[in-house]
Amino acid sequence: MMSVNTALTIAGTDPSGGAGIQADLKTFQELESYGMSVITSVVAQNTTGVQAIHHIPLKMIEQQLDAVISDMPIHAVKTGMIASIEMMKLIAEKTPKTDAPYVMDPVMVATSGDTLMEANARNFLREQLLPLTALVTPNIPEAEFLIGEQIETVEDMMQAAALIVDTFGAGAALVKGGHMTGDAIDFLYDGNKIHTFSSERIDTKNTHGTGCTYSAAITAYLSKGFSLYDAVKKAKHFVTAAIANSFSLGSGHGPTNHWATRAEKVRL
Ligand SMILES: Nc1ncnc2c1ncn2[C@@H]1O[C@H](COP(=O)(O)OP(=O)(O)OP(=O)(O)O)[C@@H](O)[C@H]1O
Numbered sequence: 001m002m003s004v005n006t007a008l009t010i011a012g013t014d015p016s017g018g019a020g021i022q023a024d025l026k027t028f029q030e031l032e033s034y035g036m037s038v039i040t041s042v043v044a045q046n047t048t049g050v051q052a053i054h055h056i057p058l059k060m061i062e063q064q065l066d067a068v069i070s071d072m073p074i075h076a077v078k079t080g081m082i083a084s085i086e087m088m089k090l091i092a093e094k095t096p097k098t099d100a101p102y103v104m105d106p107v108m109v110a111t112s113g114d115t116l117m118e119a120n121a122r123n124f125l126r127e128q129l130l131p132l133t134a135l136v137t138p139n140i141p142e143a144e145f146l147i148g149e150q151i152e153t154v155e156d157m158m159q160a161a162a163l164i165v166d167t168f169g170a171g172a173a174l175v176k177g178g179h180m181t182g183d184a185i186d187f188l189y190d191g192n193k194i195h196t197f198s199s200e201r202i203d204t205k206n207t208h209g210t211g212c213t214y215s216a217a218i219t220a221y222l223s224k225g226f227s228l229y230d231a232v233k234k235a236k237h238f239v240t241a242a243i244a245n246s247f248s249l250g251s252g253h254g255p256t257n258h259w260a261t262r263a264e265k266v267r268l
């Protein structure tokens, strides 16, 4: 019988296919990890922004989680959009039961500027969910919220990564430089060492879903047994190729190309 590794995403949706659950499942599939999903919120959105949000009733989120956890092996789990404290409480209670590494993309605001997490849930995320993670992947504004300080330089980014682990209890922190200028540099602090992952900045406005795609790729590689360092290194390559070969679809920030590494014919 063929053995297979599995990855679960717990997140909101994007009917335009570039971000959220849709981006996660496309990424899992590309990286040959069997993808599973629990939907927290249905979001009417596209490349121009968010038009409406419908939160799934808590009971239904719980039933989705129970359905997967009670029946399926789970080798890695990620969360994306979790809008409320109540949803976070449920996830904090259920995900440790999977025993799988937990990657948190602390989605607060979409690329378009629309808010995806209730303001009062941010503290709960930091205090209750962060300590459960194997890795958290904040962009600059999210890292600024987590540490309560402004980030202006690469030194600030490294310090933020260390604080998020040493002070707030994340397993590891990957502070992403997509919102800085110059090369796209990310810093990983694993509790011992800072690692740097860098690529040239690609001149494009098609960045819808980059954060989702990156954290999903890390989750897929972790599910396959790669070390955290190797998972981030390979995922950085995956997201860079996805941005470099992105699609000018829609009239706003277009989506990335989830099959770009396959098209490169590179076995990662
Ligand atoms: N223009 C770009 N060229 C190359 N790499 C980029 C570019 N923009 C973002 N990245 C990279 O993409 C990954 C996602 O980072 P980013 O900081 O954009 O996350 P995010 O803000 O969560 O995503 P989003 O912008 O979709 O909300 C990081 O590795 C970052 O360095």
Ligand SMILES: Cc1ncc(COP(=O)(O)O)c(N)n1
Pocket: 011, 012, 013, 014, 019, 020, 021, 043, 045, 080, 081, 107, 109, 110, 111, 112, 116, 207, 208, 209, 210, 211, 212, 213
């Ligand atoms: C449901 C959902 N989750 C997350 C994002 C963030 O996407 P981005 O990576 O563009 O910030 C999004 N737009 N929608």
